[in-house]
Amino acid sequence: MSIVGKLLKNRRAGEQGLAWHLPNLATDATFELTSPDFTHESPLPKVHASKRIGGRDASPALAWTAPDGTAQLLLVVEDPDAPTGLPFVHCVALLESTRAELPRDGLRADAPAPGVSILRSSFGRGYQGPAPIKGHGPHRYVFQLFALTEPITTIGGKPAAKSKPRHIFSAAKALAHARIDAFYERP
Template structure:
């Protein structure tokens, strides 16, 4: 099943399959992390398993809403550090576009007392659609689709993609004066000199042949 369009998409995905692996463009390879090149925090996704595990279908485009749930994550604070704020980001580093890394979700203003996130925490929590605040009271930077979070939806035939979830501990809040203009790059720039810890968990997923 799938029809002619699926075969066309699959062929295109296969043709572009060598274009992937944009690891150097991860946010953790930016200047904000030059003094802490290795993770010093532990991030886990209990529902899925150790880093490198496959995301469950309800975390992806196969979910009932077509968007996918954010996987539950837990983390440990960095040792001997006074954390003021956490930043959480999910990046796809295997897009079929050279040197491009896209964020599926980017959240900041996460209180230092928080050590876990669930899908309920990251839903849009304001009646004002232009106000980028989640139900947990965190702030977010809209992704390429203009939404809070978008689960994995790699091209058919392109193979398995890696979705890198990174928790970042800051010793100072971002304190952005124009949050509506924030982008992934501007958050990366604003974290320079403030990062005191980070941890990563990687989930994988490949789009199945349509039924």
């Protein structure tokens, strides 16, 4: 076990810090989010992990059926088990409301799938695969999809693409939300 992982073993951002729980994104209305690459609360295959630890940084394929009245979709991938004050944001993207799925690797910063606008995350742009601290234990990766009541284009006069994740989360208003969780651990 890594010394750093052992020292930080009990330090975690926590579930309560996820975008899922923000008052403007929390809602009783839900819809289903699925993936052919993993099932809810199962391990995330290594191909979806960070290149730094032998993965490919390939975002998993996702599928959903958004509710009527969806103006835009907001996809957020967060790690609430990161030893940070807030969950680590692995990806933020705005999707056209007509999309009902994303192909594998559809969240690349340099070549996103059609109808996908990649925004800033905690570190860079595009999908950042899991790379938890060695020996820190299992980390949960929460794929959250929000059906928005109105599209986000600017925040405080600045293009959404240049805004920080928490500013995007604060500007969004959810009609409904969906979630699928995966786990990844480095021994």
